[in-house]
Amino acid sequence: MTVLSLTNLSKRFGSNHVLDGLELHIKKSEFVSILGPSGSGKSTLFHMIGGLLTPDEGTIALNEEKINGITGKISYMPQSPSLLPWRSILDNTLLGQELQGKTDESRAKEMLKVAGLGEYLNAYPHELSGGMKQRAAFIRALLSPQELMLLDEPFSALDELTRSDMQQWLLQIWEKHKPTILFVTHNIEEAILLSDRIVILSHRPAKIKEEVIVPFSRPRNEQLPLSEEFIHFRQKLHKLLQEENKQS
Numbered sequence: 001m002t003v004l005s006l007t008n009l010s011k012r013f014g015s016n017h018v019l020d021g022l023e024l025h026i027k028k029s030e031f032v033s034i035l036g037p038s039g040s041g042k043s044t045l046f047h048m049i050g051g052l053l054t055p056d057e058g059t060i061a062l063n064e065e066k067i068n069g070i071t072g073k074i075s076y077m078p079q080s081p082s083l084l085p086w087r088s089i090l091d092n093t094l095l096g097q098e099l100q101g102k103t104d105e106s107r108a109k110e111m112l113k114v115a116g117l118g119e120y121l122n123a124y125p126h127e128l129s130g131g132m133k134q135r136a137a138f139i140r141a142l143l144s145p146q147e148l149m150l151l152d153e154p155f156s157a158l159d160e161l162t163r164s165d166m167q168q169w170l171l172q173i174w175e176k177h178k179p180t181i182l183f184v185t186h187n188i189e190e191a192i193l194l195s196d197r198i199v200i201l202s203h204r205p206a207k208i209k210e211e212v213i214v215p216f217s218r219p220r221n222e223q224l225p226l227s228e229e230f231i232h233f234r235q236k237l238h239k240l241l242q243e244e245n246k247q248s
């Protein structure tokens with residue numbers, strides 16, 4: 001079943017033609033990553049799916065309902081965890097549900113415990129490390145009732161080891177709950193490790209240059225990037241991206 005359909009999407013900012021006839025369809029429980037040169041329009045695309053920007057042309061449909069310019073339909077997790085400093089960790093994770101009028105505190109507590117945050121339910125964001133804050137923000141997104149999650153470089157501000165821990169954590173969470181995820185990253189290895197499918201954007205005005213199915217079975221673990229097949233696949237994607245970077 002297709003959850004998100006982007007059909008013939010185009011966007012300009014004045015004379016800056018950012019997206020040109022972009023076409024992408026995402027199925028339920030699919031994990032799709034977007035890789036693209038800097039400035040190719042990845043955040044613009046997310047802002048359009050989230051309804052903060054409207055496309056000049058084309059349609060954004062969620063479960064076949066057109067949502068161009070409509071906010072509140074998807075759950076969005078930005079680069080920084082954006083937790084509210086005056087709310088406890090538990091109350092932060094309930095925020096997405098509160099906005100929709102119905103909270104499930106026991107489920108939130110359970111998920112926070114599984115995420116290693118059981119002792120921090122009543123703590124405030126400043127008491128947590130970067131990785132812990134990201135986990136709390138991710139749980140908030142996961143608990144929100146929206147079916148589609150957009151994750152915009154959620155691990156880019158984390159150090160290498162925390163990032164690796166978070167990737168493993170996200171893999172486990174995804175295996176368990178199978179949310180539909182659209183993920184933006186600059187990190188090829190991360191995209192391969194996490195995704196079912198990777199979409200490579202061209203330089204501006206961006207369209208989809210290539211879509212590749214990730215050929216590695218699940219569950220995946222931190223050993224996978226060390227395999228020869230993984231390294232070959234990474235090199236192939238690296239080459240595709242390099243071609244676009246040269247032109248941008």
Ligand SMILES: Nc1ncnc2c1ncn2[C@@H]1O[C@H](COP(=O)(O)OP(=O)(O)OP(=O)(O)O)[C@@H](O)[C@H]1O
Nearest residue numbers: 013016018036037038039040041042043044045186
């Ligand atoms: N609100 C806006 N008004 C005018 N121009 C914008 C706006 N938002 C983005 N742009 C322009 O659109 C282009 C794409 O920007 P965007 O941030 O979407 O790219 P990106 O692929 O997310 O970049 P990066 O990989 O560096 O995060 C850039 O040229 C940017 O300057």
